Amino acid sequence: MTSPAGSSGLRRLLDRVPAVLRHGPAFWRRSVQARVVVSTVLLSAAVVGVVGWFLIQQTRDGLLENRVDAVVQEAESETETARAALAAIPVLDADESAQQQALVELIQARGATRGFGVVLSPPISEGVRLADGGAKFTEGLELASVPETMEARFDSVRPTAWTFTDIRTSREVTGLPEGPGIVVGSQVRLPADDNAYTLYYLYPLAEQQETLALVSRAMLVAAVPLLLLIAGLTWLVTRQVVTPIRMARRVAERLAAGQLQERLRVRGEDDLARLATSFNQMASNLQKQIRQLEELSRLQRRFVSDVSHELRTPITTVRMASDVIHDAKPFLDPVTGRAAELLQKELDRFETLLADLLEISRFDAGAAVLEAEDVDLVDVARRVVDMTSVLAAQRDTRVVLHDPGTPCVAEADVRRVERVVRNLVTNAIDHAESRDVEIFVGSDRRSAAIAVRDHGVGLGPGESAMVFNRFWRADPARARTSGGTGLGLSISLEDTHLHGGWLQAWGRPGEGAQFRLTLPRTLGTQLRHSPLPLVPDDARETA
Structure with missing residues (x-):
């Protein structure tokens, strides 16, 4: 924690x-x-x-290409100049070392002004590497600046070649900074010993880097x-x-919040302005339709309420007369006695319908109130089983209560909750087709629930939402043996909403249906889940 x-x-x-x-x-x-x-x-x-x-x-490639062309031409020019200078020296007046030194000094002097370094290798015929010594080079330049692959190329007499390198110096050399560069190899022959030597010209790429x-x-x-x-x-x-x-x-x-007079401001004549105009026209039509529906709904609620109240007085009179006739049934002939019995039965059904209409009118008027107390849903389920036992016996059906063994208490109106459960069980008996009706009760820390399961005709796709509509029937041709009015599930849904609970339905054709009532343990608590599943375990196993 x-x-x-x-x-x-x-x-x-x-x-x-x-x-x-x-x-x-x-x-x-x-x-x-x-x-x-x-x-x-x-x-x-x-x-x-x-x-x-x-x-x-592209810029880098262009700079390098131009630089390579320039340095190769310059290296070849320097080599030709060196060859001409060597050819002008009398053979008898200079020895090998003097000619090498003169050659290097000549090129070094030109390199100092033009920004390149030079390395003169030992004779090719001796097969000596630069690292072995004997090379002449610009003072301060490290011989490692010449790649070994370049040295290997000039182990024999070869034409001019070049490659990229990394110029290294042991100290600062004028005009020859460290960093990337180009090394160009070209060969000359000394008159003193008639041996071929390789000249390596090292040109820096500092300017190209800066560019x-x-x-x-x-x-x-x-x-x-x-x-x-x-x-x-x-x-x-x-x-x-x-x-x-x-x-x-x-x-x-704002329109969704009920401010039906809100409209968009129309500016210009472009597509957005036309969209705003269409939106305003749609809003006006919706406002007109909603007001018409509100007026029709108000008139309907008033009609239902007025008719329900006005019928109570004549139905009371008719009930009194029916009771008198029904009490005299032993003294009547069989046909008249049967008529008195049918009259009594239909009056019972009419009074039930009238009571349901009055209850619906109270919900519509917002006049329904709760008389909340702590209610054990297990006790409610037992009472409903006892109430519906006669109807279940008539339909050759058993109502089985699965007792959880512990109280499932919720703060609720016991009369309304009992009415909801009775409607669910009666509806299940009507559609059970002589199979068992099962009642499950469960609870957790925040909610309590009752689920009523039948194994009858079931519900088709989309019918689980329509089943709570007023006067809706899945199959109008089916006989309603329980004497229902078609308002039971609608009233049950209103009772559930009054508690802040859920009333949900699941069904599958030929596999029955299950209705689940979920109530908060404490009124005002928002439900987040139910302790009982909506889809039965046996249905999930076969899915």
């Missing part, structure tokens, strides 16, 4: 959360405008990102205002569409 201190701490923490974050999910679900704006911005961001990535790739970074920043700076502009335009466009819809929603809510 959570302690009070923990709960108060959690509440304080939630209070510190900004309102936007707390109500964000609800706002997202309810606002069409927010979803459209966010979706458009996200889609636009994705499109801008893809286009920007494509443009950056690409500048382009990327420019695109990013341009993308943010573009997305903000798209968001603003989308918000403005959706606002023009959503605002009339919101107004229509508010007016529809």
